[in-house]
Amino acid sequence: SLCQFRVSTLIKAYGCGLPTFPPILRRVVGGEDARPHSWPWQISLQYSKNGGWYHTCGGTLISNEWVLTAAHCINSLNTYRVVLGKHNLVEEEGGSVAIGASKLVVHEKWSSLFIRNDIALVKLETPVTFSDTITPACLPDAGFILPNEAPCYVTGWGRIYTGGPIADILQQALLPVVDHATCTKPDWWGSQVKDTMVCAGGDGVVSGCNGDSGGPLNCRSDDGSWAVHGIVSFGSGLSCNYPKKPTVFTQVSSYIEWIDTSLKNNCLQTSRGHYTTTLFPQQQHYSSSGFRGVEIMLQQIV
Secondary structure, three states: OHHHOOHHHHHHHHOOOOOOOOOOOOOOOOOEEOOOOOOOOEEEEEEEEOOEEEEEEEEEEOOOOEEEEOHHHOOOOOOEEEEEOOOEOOOOOOOOEEEEEEEEEEOOOOEOOOOEOOOEEEEEOOOOOOOOOOOOOEOOOOOOOOOOOOEEEEEEOOEOOOOOOEOOEOEEEEEEEEOHHHHOOOOOOHHHOOOOEEEEOOOOOOOHHHOOOOOEEEEEOOOOOEEEEEEEEEEEOOOOOEOOEOEEEEEHHHOHHHHHHHHHHHHOOOOOOOOEEEOOHHHOOOOOOOOOOOOOOEEEOO
16 A cells, blocks of 8 residues: 555655746845746645635645645635646636645644644545646655755745735745854844754845745755755734845644655545545634734744
């Protein structure tokens, strides 16, 4: 059974992180429109309201039936779907597909107060067929630490500027990694950033405004493939691009064991009708509409 294998091993065996249409990588201040379908693992997580579907978060396709996103994106009262193969959210596009969510798995130690373990998995109702526009990202090796100033890219349909509307066209922005020693300095993020998080940006020019909560920090490996090293978690409440306040991501390499265990636990389960939700009970009714914690300096990037 495929359930016996580690998901990271399976993904590499099937091929991952190699777009048919490679991204055009430039150092553009403030980000730019991405080349269509050059980040084919990027998904739009959408919720149903009053008969329509609304984009709420980004996410990353990591297999033919699982998506990685942020825990704070998930509200167990909502009905979700995953839209794959998109470039422009408001246009009908060939090569895109919308699939309902059959299961939501939120980290059992997710804390909305302290923003810890901000990671979740969404299972698709039906497996998706890989194509030129839909391909999974690779996962990093467990425990891998990105070096300082590693040239990673954040992607998403996030706000282009502070207080602005969300973008219709998928955005990409170069966000160099800020190492843990720097990011935890008192005048940076200090003790709010833990060793299960990774920071990127912080130059006061480009930050996660170009990304979405739950979306990927994409970093290229030595073999040329792209891996999802981060999940957009939080940023400064003062503005999108604030000096010494880089975007903070959940560090995926810290959660490989959790991802493998979660997928194995759900591998043989079939769902009928409404999706089932695995949530830490105290967090079931956390809304994805914004961070409501005690520190005014922090807000979830949604």
